[in-house]
Amino acid sequence: xxxxxxxxxxxxxxxxxxxxxxxxxxxxxxxxxxxxxxxxxxxxxxxxxxxxxxxxxxxxxxxxxxxxxxxxxxxxxxxxxxxxxxxxxxxxxxxxxxxxxxxxxxxxxxxxxxxxxxxxxxxxxxxxxxxxxxxxxxxxxxxxxxxxxxxxxxxxxxxxxxxxxxxxxxxxxxxxxxxxxxxxxxxxxxxxxxxxxxxxxxxxxxxxxxxxxxxxxxxxxxxxxxxxxxxxxxxxxxxxxxxxxxxxxxxxxxxxxxxxxxxxxxxxxxxxxxxxxxxxxxxxxxxxxxxxxxxxxxxxxxxxxxxxxxxxxxxxxxxxxxxxxxxxxxxxxxxxxxxxxxxxxxxxxxxxxxxxxxxxxxxxxxxxxxxxxxxxxxxxxxxxxxxxxxxxxxxxxxxxxxxxxxxxxxxxxxxxxxxx
Numbered sequence: 001x002x003x004x005x006x007x008x009x010x011x012x013x014x015x016x017x018x019x020x021x022x023x024x025x026x027x028x029x030x031x032x033x034x035x036x037x038x039x040x041x042x043x044x045x046x047x048x049x050x051x052x053x054x055x056x057x058x059x060x061x062x063x064x065x066x067x068x069x070x071x072x073x074x075x076x077x078x079x080x081x082x083x084x085x086x087x088x089x090x091x092x093x094x095x096x097x098x099x100x101x102x103x104x105x106x107x108x109x110x111x112x113x114x115x116x117x118x119x120x121x122x123x124x125x126x127x128x129x130x131x132x133x134x135x136x137x138x139x140x141x142x143x144x145x146x147x148x149x150x151x152x153x154x155x156x157x158x159x160x161x162x163x164x165x166x167x168x169x170x171x172x173x174x175x176x177x178x179x180x181x182x183x184x185x186x187x188x189x190x191x192x193x194x195x196x197x198x199x200x201x202x203x204x205x206x207x208x209x210x211x212x213x214x215x216x217x218x219x220x221x222x223x224x225x226x227x228x229x230x231x232x233x234x235x236x237x238x239x240x241x242x243x244x245x246x247x248x249x250x251x252x253x254x255x256x257x258x259x260x261x262x263x264x265x266x267x268x269x270x271x272x273x274x275x276x277x278x279x280x281x282x283x284x285x286x287x288x289x290x291x292x293x294x295x296x297x298x299x300x301x302x303x304x305x306x307x308x309x310x311x312x313x314x315x316x317x318x319x320x321x322x323x324x325x326x327x328x329x330x331x332x333x334x335x336x337x338x339x340x341x342x343x344x345x346x347x348x349x350x351x352x353x354x355x356x357x358x359x360x361x362x363x364x365x366x367x368x369x370x371x372x373x374x375x376x377x378x379x380x381x382x383x384x385x386x387x388x389x390x391x392x393x394x395x396x397x398x399x400x401x402x403x404x405x406x407x408x409x410x411x412x413x414x415x416x417x418x419x420x
Contacts, residue, residue: 010194013182014149014201017122020180021147025119027175029096032143035174036092040085042170043135043163047081053162054131057155066155069259069318074129074156084135084163087380091139094384097403098145112414117407119145121203124195125388126217128153128209134163137206138181140388144406147180149202151195153209154187161185196221206401208389211316226401229366229392230316231261231344233374236333236359238350239270243277245371246349247284253347253373255288259318261390262345262367262377266313266323268333271297274326278302285322294324313340330355334362341365343392345374366392366399 007015024032043050054076061071102115123146127133134150141148152160164183171178184191195202196217204224207217211230218227235253237246253264274281274297282302285292292298293312294305305324312323313336327333337346347369348359356370367377367390377400379387384402391397397405 008194009186010184010191011198011201013184014122014124014195014198016179017147017149017182018201020177021119021121021145023177024142024147024180025098025145027145031175032096032145033092035171035176036088036139036143038170038174039135039139039167040088040092042166043081043085043088046166046169047078050081050159050162050166051076051078053158056158061155067319070129070155072259074131074159076131076159080132084132087132087136088139090380091143091403094143094403096143097407102409109418110416111418114412114414116410116412117404118410120406120408121146122201123148123388123406124151124198124202124205124223125149126151126192126195126205126207126209126213128213129155131156131159131163133208134160134183135167137388138167140403140406142176142180144403146406147182149182149184149195151184151192157185157187193220196223199223206389226389226391226397226405227393228389228401229261229342229344231263231377231390232266232314232316232340232342233262233264233345233347233377234266234268234333234337234341235264235347235349235374236268236330236337237270237273238330238348238352238355239272240352240355241270241273241349242351243280246273247281249347249349249371249373251284251288253375254285254290254322255320256373256375258320260375261316262374263318264322264347264374265315265317266325266336266340268325268327268336270330270333271326271328274298274301289320291321292324293321295326297326298324316342330359334359337363337365344390345369345377347372347374366390 098117098119100117104114106112123141125137168178199222202223204226205221206226207214208228218225235250278301292305293308299305299307308323343365345367346363346365348356349371350356360368379400379402382400387400387402390400
């Protein structure tokens with residue numbers, strides 16, 4: 001007698017994705033690119049359907065009183081849907097990361113060895129409120145030959161479902177099986193927990209969202225995790241910083257899009273620079289309605305500043321708030337970042353190249369900047385096309401993860417009958 005164990009819906013979807021990944025891995029670059037263009041065109045043509053469903057999520061958000069920054073991440077417009085589609089076309093134009101012979105050599109016995117890039121297989125994507133992730137992650141997965149299982153947040157479930165429905169319609173007319181894109185259409189947390197342990201069907205999990213989500217995946221998953229990180233990003237203004245340059249960079253990093261992970265949350269300022277330029281700094285931040293949370297010296301020097309507590313130094317505000325710390329040396333700045341940073345993006349503003357070099361060697365982060373805004377830590381800005389997340393870990397991939405991060409390697413040997 002054979003005991004039959006009933007598979008859950010999530011398991012069935014993961015199995016379909018696994019099967020589809022085999023078909024996908026055999027497709028040519030041309031076939032994949034053609035499918036991505038079909039997805040882009042269909043998204044453009046069906047933006048009204050997507051916006052209609054997005055309004056359902058927005059209405060729920062308004063009823064629940066979500067913060068403005070959260071609502072901005074959730075909100076879609078015709079232009080944003082067009083940006084999704086444009087991103088897919090950019091990914092199609094990128095070089096195929098699979099099938100590359102990284103190295104090859106021949107052994108003394110004439111056995112030929114090749115190290116070749118191949119897809120990871122099936123990607124489990126767990127993410128929160130941004131519907132654009134549904135498209136970005138799908139495009140990168142398919143271009144790199146991977147199937148994908150999408151588990152978006154409950155706050156955007158109607159938007160994500162509509163986007164996936166549109167993509168499925170498009171895939172039916174391409175060589176990529178629509179089963180290569182699976183969407184878990186439930187708000188049940190148990191479905192997410194199932195993904196954590198499906199090692200036989202899911203090859204890697206990528207969490208993208210707040211610290212609570214990322215920690216839950218990292219701490220509970222038995223499937224390998226490509227860890228993305230929250231962005232408590234710092235800008236250190238050195239004593240040798242150019243005033244205009246420092247202020248322009250700070251304003252951009254803080255106010256351009258305060259609700260994203262590469263926005264600056266803390267500015268660390270050398271005591272000498274602060275003493276000379278605190279008035280112009282205060283005026284510039286006030287011009288952009290930035291609220292200051294400062295240490296004792298900052299509070300004494302800036303009347304509008306609120307005292308910063310321990311939570312401020314660790315906080316990813318995602319708003320027009322900034323913490324300001326005054327230090328006496330670059331070593332103090334590095335120590336502060338070491339204690340409170342999330343290894344995402346850190347910047348130094350200085351005209352002293354030796355100081356900049358010291359900062360960039362000592363600070364442990366995925367992305368480091370000298371005299372530039374942290375806002376460039378982004379797959380599109382760095383020329384990767386869309387990104388599937390920003391990795392703050394050190395194994396396999398680090399920083400903005402584009403197509404190459406979604407591949408691994410195989411060693412392929414070609415012989416003529418060699419035995420050992």
